[in-house]
Amino acid sequence: MLLLNFFRSSIGLKIIMALTGLALFGFTVGHMVGNLQIFLPKEHINAYAAFLQSQKELLWGVRIGLLVMVVLHIWAAIKLTAMNAAARPVGYNDPGKSATKATLASRTMIVSGVIVLIFIIFHILHFTVGSVQPQFYGLHDEAGRHDVYRMVIEGFRNPFISGFYVISVVLLGFHLSHGLSSMFRSVGLTSPAWRKPQELFAAAFSGIIVVGMAIVPIAIVIRLINPTF
Amino acid sequence: MKITLRIWRQKNASAPGGFDEFPMDHISEDMSFLEVLDQVNEKLITDGKEPVAFDHDCREGICGTCSMMIDGTAHGPDKGVTACQTHMRTFADNSIITVEPWRAKAFPLIKDLVVDRSAFDRIIQAGGFVSVNTGGTPDANAIPISKVDADAAMDAAACIGCGACVAACKNGSPMLFVSAKVGQLARLPQGKTERYARVLNMVEAMEKEGFGSCTNTNSCEAVCPKEISASFIGALNREYFIATLKGKPVESAAGGG
Known part of the structure:
Protein backbone atom coordinates (compact mmCIF):
# COMPACT_ATOMS: atom_id res chain seq x y z
CA MET A 1 0.00 0.00 0.00
CA LEU A 2 2.80 2.34 0.98
CA LEU A 3 4.71 1.33 -2.15
CA LEU A 4 1.59 1.92 -4.23
CA ASN A 5 1.19 5.40 -2.72
CA PHE A 6 4.82 6.06 -3.49
CA PHE A 7 4.47 5.28 -7.19
CA ARG A 8 1.21 7.21 -7.37
CA SER A 9 2.67 10.28 -5.70
CA SER A 10 4.22 13.04 -7.76
CA ILE A 11 7.47 12.54 -5.83
CA GLY A 12 7.57 8.82 -6.67
CA LEU A 13 6.87 9.53 -10.34
CA LYS A 14 9.63 12.14 -10.38
CA ILE A 15 12.04 9.58 -8.90
CA ILE A 16 11.11 7.21 -11.74
CA MET A 17 11.75 10.05 -14.22
CA ALA A 18 15.14 10.70 -12.65
CA LEU A 19 16.34 7.09 -12.45
CA THR A 20 15.18 6.13 -15.96
CA GLY A 21 16.62 9.39 -17.26
CA LEU A 22 19.93 8.57 -15.60
CA ALA A 23 20.00 5.13 -17.27
CA LEU A 24 19.25 6.66 -20.68
CA PHE A 25 21.92 9.31 -20.11
CA GLY A 26 24.46 6.58 -19.24
CA PHE A 27 23.63 4.79 -22.49
CA THR A 28 23.97 8.08 -24.41
CA VAL A 29 27.49 8.64 -23.06
CA GLY A 30 28.55 5.11 -24.12
CA HIS A 31 26.89 5.57 -27.52
CA MET A 32 28.75 8.86 -28.04
CA VAL A 33 32.12 7.32 -27.23
CA GLY A 34 31.42 4.44 -29.62
CA ASN A 35 30.45 6.86 -32.41
CA LEU A 36 33.72 8.75 -32.17
CA GLN A 37 35.47 5.68 -33.71
CA ILE A 38 34.29 7.07 -37.06
CA PHE A 39 37.41 9.27 -36.87
CA LEU A 40 39.62 6.13 -36.81
CA PRO A 41 40.29 3.88 -39.81
CA LYS A 42 37.25 1.89 -40.93
CA GLU A 43 38.37 -1.40 -39.28
CA HIS A 44 37.72 0.01 -35.80
CA ILE A 45 34.04 0.88 -36.00
CA ASN A 46 33.21 -2.16 -38.13
CA ALA A 47 34.96 -4.45 -35.66
CA TYR A 48 33.19 -2.69 -32.77
CA ALA A 49 29.80 -3.14 -34.47
CA ALA A 50 30.55 -6.79 -35.25
CA PHE A 51 31.56 -7.32 -31.62
CA LEU A 52 28.29 -5.80 -30.33
CA GLN A 53 26.29 -7.91 -32.80
CA SER A 54 28.11 -11.07 -31.72
CA GLN A 55 26.99 -10.63 -28.10
CA LYS A 56 23.35 -11.50 -28.79
CA GLU A 57 22.31 -12.03 -25.17
CA LEU A 58 23.94 -8.81 -24.02
CA LEU A 59 22.66 -6.87 -27.04
CA TRP A 60 19.06 -7.89 -26.49
CA GLY A 61 19.37 -7.46 -22.74
CA VAL A 62 20.47 -3.87 -23.25
CA ARG A 63 17.84 -3.24 -25.92
CA ILE A 64 15.00 -4.55 -23.75
CA GLY A 65 16.39 -2.67 -20.76
CA LEU A 66 16.49 0.58 -22.71
CA LEU A 67 12.99 0.03 -24.04
CA VAL A 68 11.71 -0.46 -20.49
CA MET A 69 13.52 2.72 -19.40
CA VAL A 70 12.07 4.73 -22.30
CA VAL A 71 8.55 3.42 -21.67
CA LEU A 72 8.74 4.20 -17.93
CA HIS A 73 10.21 7.65 -18.61
CA ARG A 88 -4.02 25.38 -13.25
CA PRO A 89 -7.36 25.35 -15.11
CA VAL A 90 -7.44 29.16 -15.42
CA GLY A 91 -4.13 30.62 -16.60
CA TYR A 92 -2.49 33.99 -16.14
CA ASN A 93 -2.70 37.04 -18.37
CA ASP A 94 0.88 36.38 -19.51
CA PRO A 95 1.79 32.78 -18.65
CA GLY A 96 5.33 33.07 -20.01
CA LYS A 97 6.08 35.92 -17.65
CA SER A 98 4.56 34.28 -14.60
CA ALA A 99 7.05 31.37 -14.46
CA THR A 100 9.61 33.67 -12.83
CA LYS A 101 13.29 32.79 -13.41
CA ALA A 102 12.47 29.34 -14.84
CA THR A 103 14.88 28.51 -17.67
CA LEU A 104 13.51 27.88 -21.16
CA ALA A 105 14.84 24.30 -20.98
CA SER A 106 12.96 23.63 -17.73
CA ARG A 107 9.71 24.99 -19.15
CA THR A 108 9.86 23.02 -22.40
CA MET A 109 10.97 19.55 -21.28
CA ILE A 110 7.89 17.92 -22.76
CA VAL A 111 8.47 19.60 -26.15
CA SER A 112 12.19 18.75 -26.33
CA GLY A 113 11.34 15.26 -25.05
CA VAL A 114 8.79 14.60 -27.80
CA ILE A 115 11.19 15.81 -30.51
CA VAL A 116 13.98 13.63 -29.10
CA LEU A 117 11.59 10.65 -29.16
CA ILE A 118 10.74 11.29 -32.82
CA PHE A 119 14.47 11.50 -33.52
CA ILE A 120 15.16 8.21 -31.72
CA ILE A 121 12.51 6.43 -33.80
CA PHE A 122 13.96 7.91 -37.01
CA HIS A 123 17.48 7.00 -35.89
CA ILE A 124 16.54 3.37 -35.22
CA LEU A 125 14.80 3.13 -38.61
CA HIS A 126 17.85 4.73 -40.23
CA PHE A 127 20.79 2.78 -38.81
CA THR A 128 19.36 -0.22 -36.94
CA VAL A 129 16.48 -1.32 -39.19
CA GLY A 130 17.94 0.29 -42.30
CA SER A 131 14.68 1.39 -43.90
CA VAL A 132 15.48 5.12 -44.34
CA GLN A 133 18.40 4.70 -46.75
CA PRO A 134 18.31 0.97 -47.66
CA GLN A 135 20.89 1.51 -50.43
CA PHE A 136 23.62 2.00 -47.79
CA TYR A 137 22.41 -0.57 -45.27
CA GLY A 138 23.17 -4.10 -46.44
CA LEU A 139 26.81 -3.45 -47.45
CA HIS A 140 29.77 -5.52 -46.23
CA ASP A 141 33.45 -4.74 -45.92
CA GLU A 142 36.41 -6.88 -47.10
CA ALA A 143 36.30 -8.95 -43.91
CA GLY A 144 32.64 -9.75 -44.56
CA ARG A 145 31.43 -7.60 -41.67
CA HIS A 146 28.50 -5.24 -41.83
CA ASP A 147 30.04 -2.02 -43.25
CA VAL A 148 28.91 0.45 -40.61
CA TYR A 149 31.64 2.90 -41.59
CA ARG A 150 30.32 3.25 -45.13
CA MET A 151 26.66 3.26 -44.03
CA VAL A 152 27.26 6.17 -41.64
CA ILE A 153 29.40 8.22 -44.01
CA GLU A 154 27.19 7.77 -47.08
CA GLY A 155 24.14 8.50 -44.91
CA PHE A 156 25.51 11.70 -43.41
CA ARG A 157 26.70 13.05 -46.75
CA ASN A 158 23.04 13.93 -47.25
CA PRO A 159 22.83 17.44 -45.72
CA PHE A 160 19.14 17.02 -44.79
CA ILE A 161 19.85 13.86 -42.80
CA SER A 162 22.94 15.28 -41.06
CA GLY A 163 21.12 18.57 -40.44
CA PHE A 164 18.26 16.72 -38.77
CA TYR A 165 20.72 14.78 -36.60
CA VAL A 166 22.52 17.95 -35.52
CA ILE A 167 19.27 19.75 -34.60
CA SER A 168 18.08 16.67 -32.71
CA VAL A 169 21.23 16.30 -30.61
CA VAL A 170 21.15 20.02 -29.79
CA MET A 183 17.51 14.44 -11.44
CA PHE A 184 19.71 15.00 -8.39
CA ARG A 185 16.99 16.94 -6.64
CA SER A 186 14.23 14.52 -7.60
CA VAL A 187 16.02 11.62 -5.92
CA GLY A 188 17.02 13.82 -2.98
CA LEU A 189 20.77 13.53 -3.55
CA THR A 190 21.47 17.20 -3.14
CA SER A 191 22.19 19.87 -0.59
CA PRO A 192 22.93 23.59 -0.78
CA ALA A 193 26.66 22.79 -0.98
CA TRP A 194 26.18 20.40 -3.91
CA ARG A 195 23.72 22.50 -5.85
CA LYS A 196 26.23 24.53 -7.90
CA PRO A 197 28.51 21.57 -8.71
CA GLN A 198 25.49 19.57 -9.86
CA GLU A 199 24.31 22.41 -12.08
CA LEU A 200 27.82 22.63 -13.54
CA PHE A 201 27.82 18.87 -14.11
CA ALA A 202 24.54 19.19 -16.02
CA ALA A 203 25.80 22.07 -18.14
CA ALA A 204 29.13 20.39 -18.86
CA PHE A 205 27.73 16.97 -19.74
CA SER A 206 24.92 18.27 -21.91
CA GLY A 207 27.58 20.30 -23.78
CA ILE A 208 29.84 17.25 -24.10
CA ILE A 209 26.96 15.17 -25.46
CA VAL A 210 26.01 17.81 -28.04
CA VAL A 211 29.60 18.29 -29.26
CA GLY A 212 30.49 14.58 -29.17
CA MET A 213 27.35 13.57 -31.05
CA ALA A 214 27.05 16.44 -33.54
CA ILE A 215 30.71 16.34 -34.55
CA VAL A 216 30.16 13.08 -36.50
CA PRO A 217 27.50 14.30 -39.01
CA ILE A 218 29.20 17.71 -39.22
CA ALA A 219 32.64 16.23 -39.98
CA ILE A 220 31.09 14.06 -42.68
CA VAL A 221 28.86 16.66 -44.32
CA ILE A 222 31.71 19.20 -44.57
CA ARG A 223 33.88 16.36 -45.99
CA LEU A 224 36.40 16.43 -43.16
CA ILE A 225 36.08 12.65 -43.24
CA ASN A 226 35.95 11.95 -46.95
CA PRO A 227 36.89 8.42 -48.00
CA THR A 228 36.07 7.19 -51.49
CA PHE A 229 34.00 4.04 -51.77
CA MET B 1 3.44 59.42 -9.87
CA LYS B 2 0.74 58.29 -12.25
CA ILE B 3 -0.15 54.65 -12.80
CA THR B 4 -2.95 52.51 -14.19
CA LEU B 5 -3.99 49.39 -12.34
CA ARG B 6 -5.50 46.57 -14.38
CA ILE B 7 -7.21 44.44 -11.76
CA TRP B 8 -8.95 41.09 -12.14
CA ARG B 9 -12.60 41.40 -11.05
CA GLN B 10 -14.78 38.36 -10.50
CA LYS B 11 -17.94 38.33 -8.40
CA ASN B 12 -17.60 34.70 -7.29
CA ALA B 13 -16.11 31.37 -8.34
CA SER B 14 -18.79 30.64 -10.95
CA ALA B 15 -19.24 34.16 -12.39
CA PRO B 16 -17.17 35.16 -15.43
CA GLY B 17 -14.25 37.45 -14.64
CA GLY B 18 -12.28 40.12 -16.45
CA PHE B 19 -9.87 43.02 -16.04
CA ASP B 20 -11.02 46.49 -14.94
CA GLU B 21 -8.72 49.47 -15.41
CA PHE B 22 -8.22 52.07 -12.71
CA PRO B 23 -6.14 55.12 -13.65
CA MET B 24 -4.59 56.57 -10.48
CA ASP B 25 -3.00 59.98 -10.09
CA HIS B 26 -0.94 61.57 -7.27
CA ILE B 27 0.50 58.27 -6.10
CA SER B 28 3.45 58.66 -3.75
CA GLU B 29 6.39 56.43 -4.55
CA ASP B 30 6.69 55.66 -0.83
CA MET B 31 3.23 54.10 -0.74
CA SER B 32 2.95 50.36 -0.43
CA PHE B 33 1.13 48.49 -3.16
CA LEU B 34 -1.78 47.69 -0.84
CA GLU B 35 -2.17 51.36 0.06
CA VAL B 36 -2.75 52.08 -3.62
CA LEU B 37 -5.39 49.35 -3.65
CA ASP B 38 -6.93 51.06 -0.60
CA GLN B 39 -7.13 54.28 -2.60
CA VAL B 40 -8.78 52.46 -5.49
CA ASN B 41 -11.34 51.05 -3.06
CA GLU B 42 -12.03 54.39 -1.36
CA LYS B 43 -12.79 55.86 -4.75
CA LEU B 44 -15.02 52.89 -5.62
CA ILE B 45 -16.89 53.19 -2.32
CA THR B 46 -17.36 56.95 -2.80
CA ASP B 47 -18.76 56.24 -6.25
CA GLY B 48 -21.12 53.68 -4.73
CA LYS B 49 -19.39 50.74 -6.46
CA GLU B 50 -18.21 47.39 -5.17
CA PRO B 51 -14.61 47.65 -3.80
CA VAL B 52 -11.90 45.24 -4.96
CA ALA B 53 -11.67 42.28 -2.60
CA PHE B 54 -8.10 41.37 -1.65
CA ASP B 55 -6.51 39.51 1.27
CA HIS B 56 -4.35 41.46 3.69
CA ASP B 57 -3.64 41.48 7.39
CA CYS B 58 -0.39 42.49 9.10
CA ARG B 59 0.94 44.64 6.24
CA GLU B 60 4.47 44.17 7.53
CA GLY B 61 5.40 41.10 5.52
CA ILE B 62 5.14 38.46 8.24
CA CYS B 63 1.63 37.00 8.12
CA GLY B 64 1.46 35.66 4.56
CA THR B 65 -2.09 36.85 3.96
CA CYS B 66 -1.60 39.19 1.02
CA SER B 67 -1.48 37.24 -2.20
CA MET B 68 -1.53 38.63 -5.70
CA MET B 69 0.29 38.38 -9.01
CA ILE B 70 1.63 41.83 -9.83
CA ASP B 71 2.66 42.09 -13.48
CA GLY B 72 3.06 38.32 -13.73
CA THR B 73 5.25 37.96 -10.64
CA ALA B 74 3.93 36.64 -7.35
CA HIS B 75 4.08 39.49 -4.78
CA GLY B 76 5.46 41.83 -7.46
CA PRO B 77 8.87 42.51 -8.96
CA ASP B 78 10.70 43.29 -5.71
CA LYS B 79 12.76 40.32 -4.44
CA GLY B 80 12.19 38.80 -1.00
CA VAL B 81 9.10 40.81 -0.05
CA THR B 82 5.35 40.31 0.09
CA ALA B 83 2.88 42.45 -1.88
CA CYS B 84 2.28 44.65 1.19
CA GLN B 85 6.00 45.43 1.39
CA THR B 86 6.26 46.24 -2.30
CA HIS B 87 6.52 50.00 -2.73
CA MET B 88 5.45 52.11 -5.65
CA ARG B 89 9.04 53.22 -6.29
CA THR B 90 9.55 49.72 -7.76
CA PHE B 91 7.38 50.74 -10.72
CA ALA B 92 8.03 53.23 -13.49
CA ASP B 93 5.89 56.34 -13.76
CA ASN B 94 2.90 55.99 -16.11
CA SER B 95 3.12 52.19 -16.05
CA ILE B 96 0.16 49.87 -16.43
CA ILE B 97 0.25 47.26 -13.67
CA THR B 98 -1.69 44.02 -14.08
CA VAL B 99 -2.98 42.47 -10.84
CA GLU B 100 -4.31 38.91 -10.80
CA PRO B 101 -5.24 36.37 -8.12
CA TRP B 102 -3.15 33.23 -7.47
CA ARG B 103 -4.17 30.72 -10.12
CA ALA B 104 -4.35 27.10 -9.02
CA LYS B 105 -7.02 24.42 -8.94
CA ALA B 106 -6.15 23.81 -5.29
CA PHE B 107 -6.67 27.52 -4.51
CA PRO B 108 -10.25 28.11 -5.73
CA LEU B 109 -11.16 31.73 -6.32
CA ILE B 110 -13.56 33.31 -3.84
CA LYS B 111 -13.83 36.86 -5.17
CA ASP B 112 -11.65 39.27 -7.19
CA LEU B 113 -8.12 38.70 -5.84
CA VAL B 114 -9.11 36.48 -2.92
CA VAL B 115 -8.48 32.74 -3.17
CA ASP B 116 -9.13 29.93 -0.70
CA ARG B 117 -5.80 28.64 0.59
CA SER B 118 -7.16 26.16 3.13
CA ALA B 119 -5.45 23.39 1.14
CA PHE B 120 -2.28 24.53 2.94
CA ASP B 121 -4.04 24.26 6.31
CA ARG B 122 -5.06 20.68 5.54
CA ILE B 123 -1.45 19.79 4.66
CA ILE B 124 -0.28 21.31 7.95
CA GLN B 125 -3.00 19.41 9.85
CA ALA B 126 -1.89 16.16 8.22
CA GLY B 127 1.57 16.83 9.66
CA GLY B 128 0.14 16.13 13.12
CA PHE B 129 1.78 16.97 16.39
CA VAL B 130 5.30 17.44 17.71
CA SER B 131 6.26 15.71 20.97
CA VAL B 132 7.64 18.19 23.47
CA ASN B 133 8.04 18.12 27.23
CA THR B 134 5.68 20.26 29.21
CA GLY B 135 6.41 21.63 32.65
CA GLY B 136 8.91 24.21 33.74
CA THR B 137 10.96 26.26 31.31
CA PRO B 138 13.78 24.02 30.08
CA ASP B 139 17.36 25.16 30.46
CA ALA B 140 18.77 26.89 27.41
CA ASN B 141 20.86 24.53 25.30
CA ALA B 142 19.60 21.51 27.28
CA ILE B 143 19.08 19.77 23.95
CA PRO B 144 22.20 19.97 21.78
CA ILE B 145 21.46 21.17 18.24
CA SER B 146 24.21 21.92 15.76
CA LYS B 147 24.44 25.46 14.46
CA VAL B 148 24.04 24.18 10.88
CA ASP B 149 20.78 22.38 11.71
CA ALA B 150 19.46 25.26 13.78
CA ASP B 151 20.15 27.71 10.95
CA ALA B 152 18.59 25.45 8.30
CA ALA B 153 15.52 24.84 10.46
CA MET B 154 15.19 28.57 11.02
CA ASP B 155 15.45 29.25 7.27
CA ALA B 156 12.66 26.75 6.63
CA ALA B 157 10.58 28.09 9.52
CA ALA B 158 10.57 31.51 7.82
CA CYS B 159 7.82 30.18 5.52
CA ILE B 160 4.64 32.20 6.04
CA GLY B 161 2.45 29.93 3.90
CA CYS B 162 1.43 32.71 1.49
CA GLY B 163 1.18 30.38 -1.52
CA ALA B 164 3.44 32.39 -3.83
CA CYS B 165 5.38 29.20 -4.65
CA VAL B 166 2.22 27.57 -6.01
CA ALA B 167 1.20 30.74 -7.82
CA ALA B 168 4.56 31.18 -9.56
CA CYS B 169 5.18 27.52 -10.44
CA LYS B 170 4.21 26.67 -13.99
CA ASN B 171 2.79 23.41 -12.59
CA GLY B 172 1.10 24.91 -9.53
CA SER B 173 3.26 22.77 -7.25
CA PRO B 174 3.37 23.41 -3.48
CA MET B 175 6.64 21.54 -2.97
CA LEU B 176 8.54 24.55 -1.62
CA PHE B 177 5.88 25.06 1.06
CA VAL B 178 5.69 21.36 1.99
CA SER B 179 9.49 21.02 1.95
CA ALA B 180 9.87 24.03 4.25
CA LYS B 181 7.36 22.64 6.74
CA VAL B 182 8.83 19.11 6.64
CA GLY B 183 12.41 20.42 6.57
CA GLN B 184 11.96 22.63 9.58
CA LEU B 185 10.80 19.87 11.92
CA ALA B 186 12.91 17.05 10.49
CA ARG B 187 16.08 18.93 11.44
CA LEU B 188 15.25 19.55 15.07
CA PRO B 189 15.41 16.95 17.85
CA GLN B 190 11.93 18.01 18.98
CA GLY B 191 10.45 17.15 15.59
CA LYS B 192 12.39 13.95 14.93
CA THR B 193 10.11 11.67 16.98
CA GLU B 194 7.30 11.81 14.40
CA ARG B 195 9.62 12.59 11.52
CA TYR B 196 8.79 9.82 9.02
CA ALA B 197 5.07 9.55 9.71
CA ARG B 198 4.87 13.32 9.25
CA VAL B 199 6.40 13.40 5.77
CA LEU B 200 4.26 10.47 4.56
CA ASN B 201 1.07 12.07 5.85
CA MET B 202 1.88 15.55 4.55
CA VAL B 203 2.77 14.31 1.06
CA GLU B 204 -0.38 12.17 1.01
CA ALA B 205 -2.43 15.25 1.96
CA MET B 206 -0.63 17.32 -0.67
CA GLU B 207 -1.46 14.81 -3.43
CA LYS B 208 -5.18 14.93 -2.56
CA GLU B 209 -5.49 18.68 -3.15
CA GLY B 210 -5.00 18.72 -6.92
CA PHE B 211 -1.66 20.54 -7.02
CA GLY B 212 0.85 19.90 -9.82
CA SER B 213 4.23 18.20 -9.53
CA CYS B 214 7.65 19.76 -9.04
CA THR B 215 9.78 19.97 -12.18
CA ASN B 216 12.61 21.85 -10.45
CA THR B 217 12.21 25.08 -12.41
CA ASN B 218 13.09 27.15 -9.30
CA SER B 219 10.36 29.74 -9.93
CA CYS B 220 9.20 29.17 -6.34
CA GLU B 221 12.42 30.29 -4.67
CA ALA B 222 12.65 33.28 -7.04
CA VAL B 223 9.33 34.67 -5.77
CA CYS B 224 9.36 33.41 -2.17
CA PRO B 225 9.05 36.50 0.06
CA LYS B 226 11.14 34.66 2.66
CA GLU B 227 13.70 33.53 0.04
CA ILE B 228 13.47 29.89 1.07
CA SER B 229 15.89 27.78 -0.96
CA ALA B 230 14.56 25.23 -3.43
CA SER B 231 17.23 22.89 -2.03
CA PHE B 232 14.68 22.05 0.69
CA ILE B 233 12.70 20.28 -2.04
CA GLY B 234 15.61 17.87 -2.53
CA ALA B 235 15.62 17.22 1.20
CA LEU B 236 11.85 16.58 1.12
CA ASN B 237 12.25 14.05 -1.71
CA ARG B 238 14.97 12.27 0.28
CA GLU B 239 12.89 12.35 3.46
CA TYR B 240 9.89 10.91 1.63
CA PHE B 241 11.98 8.20 -0.03
CA ILE B 242 13.53 7.11 3.29
CA ALA B 243 10.15 7.22 5.04
CA THR B 244 8.68 4.98 2.34
CA LEU B 245 11.54 2.49 2.79
CA LYS B 246 11.06 2.47 6.55
CA GLY B 247 7.32 1.97 6.21
CA LYS B 248 4.53 3.67 8.07
CA PRO B 249 4.99 3.24 11.83
CA VAL B 250 2.35 0.89 13.24
CA GLU B 251 1.46 1.15 16.92
CA SER B 252 1.99 -2.21 18.54
CA ALA B 253 -0.72 -3.48 20.87
CA ALA B 254 1.91 -5.26 22.94
CA GLY B 255 4.11 -2.21 23.15
CA GLY B 256 4.89 -0.91 26.61
CA GLY B 257 3.43 2.37 27.30
Missing part, protein backbone atom coordinates in the same frame (compact mmCIF):
# COMPACT_ATOMS: atom_id res chain seq x y z
CA ILE A 74 7.40 8.47 -21.05
CA TRP A 75 4.70 6.94 -18.85
CA ALA A 76 5.78 9.04 -15.86
CA ALA A 77 6.08 12.13 -18.09
CA ILE A 78 2.53 11.71 -19.40
CA LYS A 79 1.11 11.22 -15.89
CA LEU A 80 2.98 14.22 -14.48
CA THR A 81 2.18 16.48 -17.44
CA ALA A 82 -1.52 15.65 -17.13
CA MET A 83 -1.36 16.35 -13.39
CA ASN A 84 0.38 19.68 -14.01
CA ALA A 85 -2.01 20.75 -16.75
CA ALA A 86 -4.97 20.05 -14.45
CA ALA A 87 -3.40 22.01 -11.57
CA LEU A 171 17.61 19.49 -28.48
CA LEU A 172 18.79 16.39 -26.62
CA GLY A 173 21.46 18.55 -24.98
CA PHE A 174 18.82 21.13 -24.18
CA HIS A 175 16.69 18.40 -22.57
CA LEU A 176 19.69 17.12 -20.59
CA SER A 177 20.77 20.61 -19.47
CA HIS A 178 17.71 20.69 -17.22
CA GLY A 179 17.22 16.96 -16.72
CA LEU A 180 20.70 16.23 -15.40
CA SER A 181 20.52 18.77 -12.58
CA SER A 182 16.83 18.15 -11.89
